[in-house]
Structure formats: structure tokens, C-alpha cells
Amino acid sequence: MFSALSHGARRAVVKSLGEKGILSFSQLREAAGIAETGTFGFHLKKTEPLLEKLPDGRYKLSKLGEKAYGLMLFLERPEAFSVSSKKPEEGVKELRSLSRLLLDAERLGRYGKVTIKDCDEVLIDSDVSPELFRNKVLSIREVGRIVCPKELHKAVLSRIERGCGVVETYEGELPLEALEGRYPKYLENYGELVVDVSRLRPDTRIENYGRLTLTGVTEENVGKIASIENYGILRVPKGFKELVLTRVTSNYGAVEEYE
Known part of the structure; x- marks a missing residue:
């Protein structure tokens, strides 16, 4: 997902589809600000995981694309990574x-x-x-x-x-x-989240794009996790890293232990 969003033209494609729903090739090219069809085709190809092509040739966001759009909305806010001590307004x-x-x-x-x-x-x-x-x-x-x-x-x-x-x-x-x-059977994290594994439902799937800390980890509780796709930082109690890794199906981030 992050590779697909690494260029401004691709982000413009995702943002336009997120705002307008369904667009044609030419409308997306205009949104990306690229006049040359071949160049835009290259970027559209790179964005494929985030798109779904409809039978009439137009495009909409895939499920992963919707997640990417949500992440973009969050990251575009100037306050997203700021620390403020302002008191609430009167x-x-x-x-x-x-x-x-x-x-x-x-x-x-x-x-x-x-x-x-x-x-x-x-x-x-x-x-x-x-x-x-x-x-x-x-x-x-x-x-x-x-x-x-x-x-x-x-x-x-x-x-x-x-x-x-x-x-x-x-x-x-x-x-x-x-x-x-109770947690849902499909968990997505884009920020900082602490999850008590003992409260998970059986066959829970987890996707982590932020900083996810697992607590309540035991061999029995980890059995509730069907899969973990980790694209961020996954924190687990010391001594349980190997156990949790048995549930990690994709790991493009880091797995850390904490005391």
C-alpha cells in the first residue's frame, strides 16, 4: 500500500476516487495532473492494488484503497503528529x-x-x-x-x-x-492501539499499519488470532515474540518485545 502511495500522482488518484466514488481513465489522469498517457498509465499500474476496474472501464477504490484513503485523510491533518497543550476553548x-x-x-x-x-x-x-x-x-x-x-x-x-x-x-x-x-473479528490499526488478546473473538484477523501493542498474551489466547498482517510496529510481551510470529502472515514492519 505504501509503495502505491509513494508518488503524488498516485495519491491524487486515490484522493479523487475517495471523494468522487467512480471516475474514468481521463478523469483520473486530469486529477493526477499528468498530460502524457503513457506516464499516467505507469502510475495507474502502480496504484492497481488500491483500485477496482469496473466492467465499463471506469475505476473505484478497492477495499485496500478505501483503507489507504482513510489513512491519507488522517495524515493530511496538520495536527496528526503534533503535541499540543492548549486548553479547550471557552x-x-x-x-x-x-x-x-x-x-x-x-x-x-x-x-x-x-x-x-x-x-x-x-x-x-x-x-x-x-x-x-x-x-x-x-x-x-x-x-x-x-x-x-x-x-x-x-x-x-x-x-x-x-x-x-x-x-x-x-x-x-x-x-x-x-x-x-468485545473486539470485532477484523481489526485494523492506523494509529496507536493496545489490544487485550484475551478479549479477542476466535479467528480474529488483524492488520496493523501503526503501533500495535498486544497484552494478555498466552498460548491459549494467541490461538484466537487467525492472522496478523504487520506493516507498522507490533509490540509483544517479552518471551512471547516467537509465539506471536506464528500468527504473522505478512511482516513488512517491526516486531518488538517489551517488559
Whole structure:
């Protein structure tokens, strides 16, 4: 994925498809700013893992491309890697230092504006519309796990400033497993996330593009992991590296031990 995004023209292709959905070859070439067809064809070929070509010849993002677009939205924010000690503005409610924060339309309606910080989990109910979310939520920082309706995905990504882990989406009502605090069977991490392996469901698949720390590691618990694709930094307790590596199917990053 990172190789496909290593050139500005390829990033422009992904960004255009992320914003507009489906585009033709010529529309993508225009978005990339490359007049010469052969040169653009070379870059389009390099971007293939992130694209899906439709029967009519137009293109849309593949599942991996959607992940890449989400990562780009996060990294494009100037605050993504900044450290700020600013106090919240007057009239802004700071929701912070919570194990679990459940946001619904009624709760958001009580506040003028809110910032969210230092929470293990943020669960957003299905009655929160994208318009309400954008109007109320100014920023999200240092949250391990966010669960939101699918239609809120872009709005949530636009508010993440730094240090957030996995963002999960759902359709319909907020799933019971989210309320029970169980991880989904497919985990993606783009920020910094701590995962208690004992809470995983059987046959969990993990993709790590950020900094992922595993806790609660035992031989029995590791058996719950079907696979780990590691493109970032994977941290495991000292003495369990070899055990965890038996679950790593792709490793383009680093695996570190901690005390």
C-alpha cells in the first residue's frame, strides 16, 4: 500500500476516487495532473492494488484503497503528529479520560461544541447524523477504538488529530458486541492501539499499519488470532515474540518485545 502511495500522482488518484466514488481513465489522469498517457498509465499500474476496474472501464477504490484513503485523510491533518497543550476553548466541553464514551444525538445536543480525548473506546449511536457530528465535534485525540455508523466514517476521520487506533463502522443499529466491549473479528490499526488478546473473538484477523501493542498474551489466547498482517510496529510481551510470529502472515514492519 505504501509503495502505491509513494508518488503524488498516485495519491491524487486515490484522493479523487475517495471523494468522487467512480471516475474514468481521463478523469483520473486530469486529477493526477499528468498530460502524457503513457506516464499516467505507469502510475495507474502502480496504484492497481488500491483500485477496482469496473466492467465499463471506469475505476473505484478497492477495499485496500478505501483503507489507504482513510489513512491519507488522517495524515493530511496538520495536527496528526503534533503535541499540543492548549486548553479547550471557552464554551467547549472536553470529554476525556473515559474507559468508554457512548455518544448519541441526545447527549451531543446538550453541548455547544465538544472535544474528545484520552478515551479507551468511543461508541457513536446510529441516531447521530453526519451534519450533527460535524457541527458538534471539533476534534478527537488519543482514542484507542472508535465505533461509528458507516455514513459517519468520513466525518470521524476528518476530526481525528492524533494518536487514534482502530475505527470500525457498522450499518443499522449499534451492534451488541460493541456495547459488550468485545473486539470485532477484523481489526485494523492506523494509529496507536493496545489490544487485550484475551478479549479477542476466535479467528480474529488483524492488520496493523501503526503501533500495535498486544497484552494478555498466552498460548491459549494467541490461538484466537487467525492472522496478523504487520506493516507498522507490533509490540509483544517479552518471551512471547516467537509465539506471536506464528500468527504473522505478512511482516513488512517491526516486531518488538517489551517488559
